[in-house]
Amino acid sequence: MTRAITYSAFGGPDVLTLTDVPASDPGPGQLAVRIEAAGVNPIDGKLRSGLRPSGEISEPRRTGSDAAGIVTSVGEGAEGFRVGDAVVLFGASGTYADEVVVDAANAQPRPPEVSAAEGAAIGIPVGTAYQSLRSLAVGPSDTLLIHAGSGAVGQAAIQLAVLWGARVVATASPRRFDRVRALGATPVAYGEGLAERVRDATPDGITVALDAAGTDEAIQTSLELVADRDRIATIVRGRDAGSFGIRAFSGGSPEGLSPRQQEWRREAVPVAIALMAAGRFSVELGPSFALADATQAHRALESGTDGKITLLP
Ligand SMILES: NC(=O)c1ccc[n+]([C@@H]2O[C@H](COP(=O)([O-])OP(=O)(O)OC[C@H]3O[C@@H](n4cnc5c(N)ncnc54)[C@H](OP(=O)(O)O)[C@@H]3O)[C@@H](O)[C@H]2O)c1
Structure with missing residues (x-):
């Protein structure tokens, strides 16, 4: 089992619940990643509250799409990644967690100049x-x-x-x-x-x-x-x-x-990582919270903070 934040009904930050979920192995073309930091984005709050329609909730729903972490397992055919690699994740599903399985297309190598929290602040x-x-x-x-x-x-x-x-x-x-x-x-x-x-x-x-x-x-x-x-x-x-x-x-x-627009969104991630590694681009980090405190993180999101909120499992 692994821990993830889920919600079973739309509502305020209190609907976010720390849940034990089964750990899964990466399928073909996928990676399993241990999350070091997950980025908290306004869309996460809009989806949670139901402000942005996203279909009926039929089972506990995971949340979060940006993160950074370490590859723990590589699925067949996931070229270019090895166990132990530091990565930035974007466009993923359920990054408010200890672990996530993602398509390798949603991961980019993270150089040492880019911290996990900074990597988690890039995607969206x-x-x-x-x-x-x-x-x-x-x-x-x-x-x-x-x-x-x-x-x-x-x-x-x-x-x-x-x-x-x-x-x-x-x-x-x-x-x-x-x-x-x-x-x-x-x-x-x-x-x-x-x-x-x-x-x-x-x-x-x-x-x-x-x-x-x-x-x-x-x-x-x-x-x-x-x-x-x-x-x-x-x-x-x-x-x-x-x-x-x-x-x-x-x-x-x-x-x-x-x-084309979707392609530009993906292209941005390696461009930003390279610029950050060269000291030519920065992200501003705000408060960080433990994974179990995702509710507080969303309260902070709703009241507004200076810099990106991150969850640190
Ligand atoms: N369409 C998309 O794909 C997409 C993607 C990402 C984000 N978004 C949306 O874009 C918005 C910004 O996202 P973000 O991640 O940049 O949010 P953020 O980091 O929370 O920043 C929000 C900013 O809004 C400013 N603000 C507050 N009240 C304002 C006002 N009355 N007039 C002008 N600015 C005001 C704040 O400025 P001060 O702190 O200086 O007051 C703050 O810097 C959110 O609504 C988000 O959902 C959309």
Whole structure:
């Protein structure tokens, strides 16, 4: 047996339960991985609460998709991995656990420069930022506005856009300005008067905008400042993005990601790992919790933290 966090009903953080589940062997093309750190993402909370529909729960459901750990067993044909390898996991199923079995396609080697907690902070945030910027074709002639620039997705988007030659303005709370500045963006406070403050910070205008906040203010400000609606995207307001004529990448959108977009999300992980190993990209770590304290971790997720929350089995 092994331990995993499961839930049997949608609800608040209290539905998360530490459960004994059978340990399984990796099938063909799969790896068994001992989890060292699991990343806690906002989507985990939205799925748990039922805010993001995910079908009826017929048996205890595991949760979590990002992690880092050590390979403990290699299934037949899982090329390129050996027992003892340190890996980053992304797009996996049930990473809030001591162990998980994943397709080898959802694992990437983790070099010693990238800690387990940092590795667990890559998958969803960096994949989303990378794919969003690729889809919006952000490049050196752009000035990009990022809403929620101090969050996990926002910080990844700032760093990638700066690396790709764009100028970046990012919204954040004033207490987070130093972090946003250190990543290479001009920070601007969200709240009343946002469009005016962004205009003051960018006399030549904004050419492209990415919303990771999901507020009316973020949508309306982007509409006011960016002429081409094809260059405005949200990752939160997928449900009503169409009514504004802007793009949505998942985030409740009725349209799924295209194969190319899914490919970009996967491509982001080795790109980020290589950049982190070279000291050119960073993730901000927040509070960590024991696996048994997943309920507290989700309470922290819902009240908001600076940096990525991780579970350490
Ligand atoms: N579509 C997708 O595939 C996808 C993928 C990943 C994430 N998401 C969604 O994107 C959102 C951000 O995810 P994340 O992982 O970056 O979350 P996060 O790390 O928790 O960051 C949330 C950020 O929101 C900012 N914020 C809070 N209130 C705000 C407001 N009124 N206006 C502007 N910003 C505000 C906070 O900034 P301060 O702390 O500076 O106040 C914080 O940095 C979540 O809703 C998540 O579910 C979607």
